[in-house]
Amino acid sequence: MTTPLRKRILPEVRNPALELSLVKPIARGDNAQRASTVQQTEGEPLLRFEGASNPYLEHQRNDLLLSIQHMRSEGHDEMVFLCITHCKELTFKALHYELLNMQARIQADDVAGALQLVPRAHALLEFLGKTWDVLSTITPHGFNQFRNTLGIASGQQSYMYRHVEFILGNKSERLARAHENNPDVWPYMERALHAPSLYDAVLALLHRRGIAMPPEALERDWSEPYVARPGVEAAWLQVYADPTPENDLYLLGEALTDLADAFSQYRWRHFVSVERILGFKAGTGGSAGVGWLRSVVDHRFFPELWSMRTQL
Numbered sequence: 001m002t003t004p005l006r007k008r009i010l011p012e013v014r015n016p017a018l019e020l021s022l023v024k025p026i027a028r029g030d031n032a033q034r035a036s037t038v039q040q041t042e043g044e045p046l047l048r049f050e051g052a053s054n055p056y057l058e059h060q061r062n063d064l065l066l067s068i069q070h071m072r073s074e075g076h077d078e079m080v081f082l083c084i085t086h087c088k089e090l091t092f093k094a095l096h097y098e099l100l101n102m103q104a105r106i107q108a109d110d111v112a113g114a115l116q117l118v119p120r121a122h123a124l125l126e127f128l129g130k131t132w133d134v135l136s137t138i139t140p141h142g143f144n145q146f147r148n149t150l151g152i153a154s155g156q157q158s159y160m161y162r163h164v165e166f167i168l169g170n171k172s173e174r175l176a177r178a179h180e181n182n183p184d185v186w187p188y189m190e191r192a193l194h195a196p197s198l199y200d201a202v203l204a205l206l207h208r209r210g211i212a213m214p215p216e217a218l219e220r221d222w223s224e225p226y227v228a229r230p231g232v233e234a235a236w237l238q239v240y241a242d243p244t245p246e247n248d249l250y251l252l253g254e255a256l257t258d259l260a261d262a263f264s265q266y267r268w269r270h271f272v273s274v275e276r277i278l279g280f281k282a283g284t285g286g287s288a289g290v291g292w293l294r295s296v297v298d299h300r301f302f303p304e305l306w307s308m309r310t311q312l
């Protein structure tokens, strides 16, 4: 019996022309070809390839990936900074993909399918949190050796990070505008700003499942920052009245709380690491630095899932 496949959604965050221009075609394999190859190799790996080919490189394009950690200073710690910041972007990309697919499954009333994606999304968030273990080995002196070469660049200008914030529901037209001048990125950013978030899709699902929902939670200007509503808190209280594993909406509420919890811990670790490395110096991106990040730390995704707990 074959497992029914759920259709995947591929996020669109930038003009695909650049990516497509970088793809090298590779010959497909199959079980029969691999079985006959291993007969010839007697179990030893293939090491000689036609022409200039290296199949791993053709598949992975690590020649490109490993060419973009360009050192601009003499500072020793610049290498780990570049490698980890690139790891983080890839992790944001992987996380955004899972969250967008979770939303699509919720929109298709497939709660079990959405829940299946949560452990991975959560693990990716924990992985992001762990990157601060590495980055906070950068001392203030180590950072000072290359910080000026960052110019006015800042992690705050990451479009992949902004897409993660938006799919989770933390909309800000002001922060999105950092990408307005980039024609490869802006149309997708603007579309995400105006689209309902994963949480908006969950509230619509609760409504379809017969739970009373305030009309503004179902139809509003999706680009506006999310505002917590007593009616949404009441809806979750109704769901949480049956905290059993049979109640899939309860499981979904707790799964979203797991994600929000892991994200808050990521923010907290960023904040503490930045205080450790920078003290109270101004940020490269024009903000007050730690002072500005302080306000970000208090943010919680899915606010009614948090506020509701006082009533439980």
Ligand code: HEM
Pocket: 084, 085, 088, 089, 135, 138, 143, 153, 154, 155, 156, 157, 158, 161, 270, 273, 274, 277, 278, 282, 283, 284, 285, 286, 287, 288, 289, 290, 292, 293, 296
């Ligand atoms: C040594 C490492 C780091 C330091 C000292 C640092 C410092 C800062 C500071 C001062 C800000 C405030 C905005 C500004 O004025 O620049 C900021 C924001 C931000 N940083 Fe970092 N950062 C570091 C590493 C990272 C990394 C590795 C990432 C992920 C790629 C990252 C992502 C962000 C994001 C997304 C924001 C905006 C926060 C938000 O919008 O909620 N930072 N960072």
Ligand SMILES: N[C@@H](CC(=O)c1ccccc1NC=O)C(=O)O
Pocket: 085, 147, 150, 153, 154, 155, 156, 282, 283, 284, 285
């Ligand atoms: N805002 C940081 C710098 C920063 O976050 C950053 C700068 C250039 C390239 C990447 C960065 N951070 C994360 O990717 C600072 O004030 O030093």
